[in-house]
Amino acid sequence: MISWKKYERFVAELCSEDYQSANTTIIPNAKIKGCLSKTSRQVDVLIDSRFGDDRNRRIIVDAKKYSRPLNVKDVESFYGMMIDCSSKVGVLVCPNGYSAAAKKRAQDFINLKIVSLQELEDIDLKSWDDCLSDNCDERSERGLVLWDVPMGIGSPASPVSISCIGKCDVCGDFHIWCWGCGKKFSLSDESDAQCDCEHHWFWLTAIEDDDISSNVHEQSVSVYLLLVTPSNALFVDRKPLN
Numbered sequence: 001m002i003s004w005k006k007y008e009r010f011v012a013e014l015c016s017e018d019y020q021s022a023n024t025t026i027i028p029n030a031k032i033k034g035c036l037s038k039t040s041r042q043v044d045v046l047i048d049s050r051f052g053d054d055r056n057r058r059i060i061v062d063a064k065k066y067s068r069p070l071n072v073k074d075v076e077s078f079y080g081m082m083i084d085c086s087s088k089v090g091v092l093v094c095p096n097g098y099s100a101a102a103k104k105r106a107q108d109f110i111n112l113k114i115v116s117l118q119e120l121e122d123i124d125l126k127s128w129d130d131c132l133s134d135n136c137d138e139r140s141e142r143g144l145v146l147w148d149v150p151m152g153i154g155s156p157a158s159p160v161s162i163s164c165i166g167k168c169d170v171c172g173d174f175h176i177w178c179w180g181c182g183k184k185f186s187l188s189d190e191s192d193a194q195c196d197c198e199h200h201w202f203w204l205t206a207i208e209d210d211d212i213s214s215n216v217h218e219q220s221v222s223v224y225l226l227l228v229t230p231s232n233a234l235f236v237d238r239k240p241l242n
Contacts, residue, residue, distance in 0.1 A: 130145070
């Protein structure tokens, strides 16, 4: 694996640990449509609201594996990307520091963080799960799954079941890991699946319009992950598309 990809994945793992919350979703290698450019933007790590379109909480993270310190042009370029991605807060991660001018330019809206390459020496990506989606078969590299916070699911008629939600860092498909039966499976953007437990629920993904926030001038669209029970459909996670 080329080192820049390993660096990006390490940064995504750090973000998952730092920003882990039941109300926050972590999306590695996110693809979202820019509100100004109207083109797809690649974001190394997108930290967003799990259940709704609250862009005041959106954070984008960019991992720059440069052999030099970041300069003020790097900061200004990243700030332009933040605006296009409707993010008011950003994190620039680099291994070799940053200039005094870059630090001063970033102080109001960007957090500069140093993650050295030496920290990668103990990272074993073999411990990460390979993507299970067929959408990765047509790509040059199969993705790895970044697992998110586990959640408990239950009903009066059945014991609580624990599942963990993940996302592939190449194709972006949702993954489910049921701790009850041990099954792991993926769901593309509009599909459904069920684990091997004897529960009367299944998982469903659907592309839906979000509620329009007061500060958003266009309709926001996301891929929603739902848990469908005999009596209800619960929103579990979302993957914003713009």
